[in-house]
Structures are given as C-alpha cells and as structure tokens.
Amino acid sequence: MRYEHITDAIGDTPLVRIAPEVHGLRHIDLYAKLEMLNPFGSVKDRAAWRMARPHLEDARRHGRTVVELSSGNTAKALAVIAGVHGLPFRSVTNRMKVPEIKDLLLLLGAEIEELPGQAECLDPTATEDPLTRIHRMLTEDDGRYLHTDQYYNPANAEAHASGTGPEIIKDLGGTAPDWFVACVGTAGSSTGAARALRAHDPDIRVVGLVAQKGDFVPGIRDIDEVHEVGLFDPETYDALEAVSADEAIDGMLTLVRRCGILGGPTGGAAYFGAVRHLRERDAELARAGDGRRGTAVFIVCDRVESYMSYVRQRRPELLRRPPRPNSPATVTPRELAEVRSVGVEEARAWIAAERPLVVDLRGSFAFEALHIEGSVNIVDELFEELLHGGPPFGRSQPVLLVCPVGEKSATYAALLARMGHRDVRSLAGGVIAWRDAGAPMVRD
Ligand SMILES: Cc1ncc(COP(=O)(O)O)c(C=O)c1O
Known part of the structure; x- marks a missing residue:
C-alpha cells in the first residue's frame, strides 16, 4: 500500500x-x-480531515489558526493536520481530563486553552458559559480562525456516511x-x-x-x-x-x-x-x-x-498497584443508603443554627457564577485527591457537601462518614434544587 x-x-x-x-x-x-x-489514532481522523480539508488552502493564505473545542481525539487529529499544512492549532476546552492526550497535543505543537466552562459539550442556553461564548465568537468569525465546529458541523457526520x-x-x-x-x-x-x-x-x-x-x-x-x-x-x-x-x-x-x-x-x-x-x-x-x-x-x-x-x-x-484508599469507586450501596441527604429547607435551618462548613464540589466557574453564601469551593477532583491523604477536616467539624444534583456529594459524604466524620450531610438535589427552591445565592 x-x-x-x-x-x-x-x-x-x-x-x-x-x-x-x-x-x-x-x-x-x-x-x-x-x-x-x-x-492519527482514532475515529476522529475522518471527521477532522473532512471538516478541515476544504478550508486549509484559504486558511494558509490568510494566516488563520485552526481552532476546535476538544480535549481529545479531534484535537489530536486537527493538531497533526494543521501542523503538516503549516497552520497553528489551538484546542479550547474546559478541562484536559486525560493527561496523556494533553502531553501529546503539546508535543504536536498545539496551543491549549483551558477555560472554566461547565461542559465541553455546548449548551446554547448557557449564555454565561465561557466555552459557549468562545463558540459564539468563533462562529461569528472575524477571519482569524478556521473553526471546524465538530459539535455542529454536518461534515463530521458526512465523513462517516461516505x-x-x-x-x-x-x-x-x-x-x-x-x-x-x-x-x-x-x-x-x-x-x-x-x-x-x-x-x-x-x-x-x-x-x-x-x-x-x-x-x-x-x-x-x-x-x-x-x-x-x-x-x-x-x-x-x-x-x-x-x-x-x-x-x-x-x-x-x-x-x-x-x-x-x-x-x-x-x-x-x-x-x-x-x-x-x-x-x-x-x-x-x-x-x-x-x-x-x-x-x-x-x-x-x-x-x-x-x-x-x-x-x-x-x-x-x-x-499491580494497591487500591486507592477512599476513592468514590469503593463506596458501597449500603454506605450510600446511610448518607444523611437533607432537603433545601432542612439545610438552610442547619446552616443558620450550626454554621456547618459548606463545601461546593462544582467547577470553579459555576461556583463563581452563583453559590451558597459562605460556602467554599473544592472542585470534586481535588476533593477526591484530598481524601486519599486522609480526612481533610477535623472529624467533629460539621460539613454540608453540595454538588450540581446531589449525587457526587452523597458519594463523598459516604466516604467522609467512613473516615469517622461525625456529622456530614449531602444537599439532596444539589445546587439545582437550592436554586429551584428560590433559596438565596451569591455571585463572586
Ligand atoms: C475515544 C472516543 N470514543 C468515542 C467518541 C465518539 O465519537 P463521535 O464524536 O463521533 O460521537 C469519541 C469522540 O470524540 C472519542 O474521542
């Protein structure tokens, strides 16, 4: 061949x-x-090539940068395609979650821009989300970028249809x-x-x-x-x-x-x-x-x-490595069932009466946008790392854990309880329930 x-x-x-x-x-x-x-190693090679190919010549003539919202295989394929065509490539993402791919992108010469977006998958109704804002900016293109737009570009699907x-x-x-x-x-x-x-x-x-x-x-x-x-x-x-x-x-x-x-x-x-x-x-x-x-x-x-x-x-x-202690994967259904999940009214009354430490596990952007007054932000992945090292707070410190919908917070509450925390609770329904109940929130 x-x-x-x-x-x-x-x-x-x-x-x-x-x-x-x-x-x-x-x-x-x-x-x-x-x-x-x-x-280039994945199914996304087809889509990346199909989306970029018709525009590469023009992009080179006008000195454009290839841009895509991707933290993975699409970015990898585009980084190679852009590189061999003499174009810079920038990958925009909320979080590079797979470290090997981040290193490979850097090795390929890509620029990585990590924005605190809520999800890489765009929600057009989330007008304040930085990734959605970037997406809109790229779509309204001022000629500096070749935006391949994998989430909306029909050429992505056509690569597989043909x-x-x-x-x-x-x-x-x-x-x-x-x-x-x-x-x-x-x-x-x-x-x-x-x-x-x-x-x-x-x-x-x-x-x-x-x-x-x-x-x-x-x-x-x-x-x-x-x-x-x-x-x-x-x-x-x-x-x-x-x-x-x-x-x-x-x-x-x-x-x-x-x-x-x-x-x-x-x-x-x-x-x-x-x-x-x-x-x-x-x-x-x-x-x-x-x-x-x-x-x-x-x-x-x-x-x-x-x-x-x-x-x-x-x-x-x-x-052949020892199990990671206190990782969420080790929580049993029984431990989860024993978690004290509290509704919004009960949580508000508890906060007013006993001032527990309120820990918000969401991403920093979502936290900055709106949160429960007095809460501290420890992003779930960091919280998980802290737990590996042992209890992050004194065991007698009352703690209310908060996440988007109350699932992750319940898991972490189970882990804290296992570590001997005396009073840890999880906000049932998470920030969404809090917001829907019309309870007060503040913005940084
Ligand atoms: C590893 C992996 N599997 C599956 C998919 C799904 O492919 P598609 O985007 O065509 O739905 C992707 C897409 O990025 C991927 O990176």
Whole structure:
C-alpha cells in the first residue's frame, strides 16, 4: 500500500471478527470496526480531515489558526493536520481530563486553552458559559480562525456516511449488519454511519451508547449531555443505553487480552454494550430455531495507550498497584443508603443554627457564577485527591457537601462518614434544587 500523503491513509479500516468463544453469542457474528487504526489514532481522523480539508488552502493564505473545542481525539487529529499544512492549532476546552492526550497535543505543537466552562459539550442556553461564548465568537468569525465546529458541523457526520458506513457494507459482502453499535460523543460517527447503513437496509437497528450518569468514560457523553450536542438526533438510535466506567474497562480488558485489539475505554464500552444488548437477541434467534444468523458491528474508536492514568486511577489493581484508599469507586450501596441527604429547607435551618462548613464540589466557574453564601469551593477532583491523604477536616467539624444534583456529594459524604466524620450531610438535589427552591445565592 503506497500513499503520497499521510491523510490518504485515513479510512478503509479493518473489520475484524470477534471469536464466538470470547463473546459467547451463538447465533450472531460480531465484528469490530477498527477505527483506532486510522493514522492519527482514532475515529476522529475522518471527521477532522473532512471538516478541515476544504478550508486549509484559504486558511494558509490568510494566516488563520485552526481552532476546535476538544480535549481529545479531534484535537489530536486537527493538531497533526494543521501542523503538516503549516497552520497553528489551538484546542479550547474546559478541562484536559486525560493527561496523556494533553502531553501529546503539546508535543504536536498545539496551543491549549483551558477555560472554566461547565461542559465541553455546548449548551446554547448557557449564555454565561465561557466555552459557549468562545463558540459564539468563533462562529461569528472575524477571519482569524478556521473553526471546524465538530459539535455542529454536518461534515463530521458526512465523513462517516461516505466512509465508515459504506466500508462496513463492502466488507460484509454488500450487506448491512443487523445491528450497529457505537458510542456517542459528538454523535458524528454514529449518525453518519447509521445514515449509510439505513439507506442500504432500513431494518438495521442502531444502538447508541452513552456514559452512565455521573460516571466518566473519556470520549462519551451521558444521556443529558448528548441532548445538548447539535448533531445529536434521537431518531438515529433504536436504543440508547448507558455503560459505566467499570463496564467500559471490563470490555477493554476483553479486547486487549483476548482479542488482540488494543482499543481504549470507548472501544471497550462499545464491545460491552454490544454483547449486553445482543444477548437477548441471540436467545430469540435460538428460540426461533430456523438456523437464521445475525450480524453485528461495533466501533473501536481509539487505542488503549492514552488511558494508562485513567486505568491507574479507576482500577489500580490491573496495574499491580494497591487500591486507592477512599476513592468514590469503593463506596458501597449500603454506605450510600446511610448518607444523611437533607432537603433545601432542612439545610438552610442547619446552616443558620450550626454554621456547618459548606463545601461546593462544582467547577470553579459555576461556583463563581452563583453559590451558597459562605460556602467554599473544592472542585470534586481535588476533593477526591484530598481524601486519599486522609480526612481533610477535623472529624467533629460539621460539613454540608453540595454538588450540581446531589449525587457526587452523597458519594463523598459516604466516604467522609467512613473516615469517622461525625456529622456530614449531602444537599439532596444539589445546587439545582437550592436554586429551584428560590433559596438565596451569591455571585463572586
Ligand atoms: C475515544 C472516543 N470514543 C468515542 C467518541 C465518539 O465519537 P463521535 O464524536 O463521533 O460521537 C469519541 C469522540 O470524540 C472519542 O474521542
């Protein structure tokens, strides 16, 4: 295979059969589409190239900077594409959550701008969110930037409608699979590939996978966040199912250890979600007893190597490291059930009477915008680090933990209780409940 340019190597990725003894489905053939084998390492190479390509020449002539709101694979692919075309690249994000990717972006010469946005996934109604403001500024473009706009750019999905989808049909001998399973980030790959597959066979069933709420699987959004993505259309999916971080890592382990497929957590999530979804369908085919077989394809988005710190943090035993003490993953349902979650009125009365330390676990921007008077801001990730070192406050100090919806605060309250804190409570419903109840908040 000979190419004149590295970008010619984007696409035409292998479709590899997963051995039946690994997945255990007896009437369904399961295939992995190895998008991790794109030249810059992920499914996003296709979208990045498709979005940037038509504008590169013009951008070079006018000295534009390529800009994208991304902390991951899209940024990586754009950094390479911009670099080889002599253009600067700037990645704008709320938080670089995967340190390996941040280092790689810097190595590739990218500029990284970390703004305290609420979510990288834009919410057009959050007019005060800095990322949304930047997005608006870029969209109103004054000619300085080539903004590829992955959350809204139809070229993101088209890259898969003209590439990923048709390649799957070709590799299956001119037929579409019965099921197509993909993780949903910007929704570009699932939307585009599903469009091509449905055009070929309207009976195909499309399963979109999202992260379980409150869990972090790098590259996937949770069910609330996907609805904020411009390209997301619920009609694309016959089912939208959630995968936890642990399930994604379990799926990834199966791929890397048993299949020789060195995919990352979303590849693992796609494998896990596919097998879980198909088990019942496999049983239906068995009951029908007519010898009919089904075919399913899932996407492996990127490679495992970038996620070693993610694995170290969540599953240290896999890297022969001792378990991290007091990490949220160790909280049992029983500990959670014993947490004292208090409603807004009770919390207000408690604050007035006993002045507990109110700890707000949200991001700094959200805190600055509005918070409970007198509260202190310790962003959840920092709070988690503090807990590893032991109790962060005196055990007799009364503490009220506050987060957006009351889920994270309950988990951390359980951990503090386990560490011997005598009076720790969690604000039920979080800041949203507080705000909705019309309780007073202040701005910094
Ligand atoms: C690792 C990983 N998996 C899955 C996805 C989802 O792809 P899409 O944005 O096409 O929905 C992404 C997107 O950024 C990703 O980085």
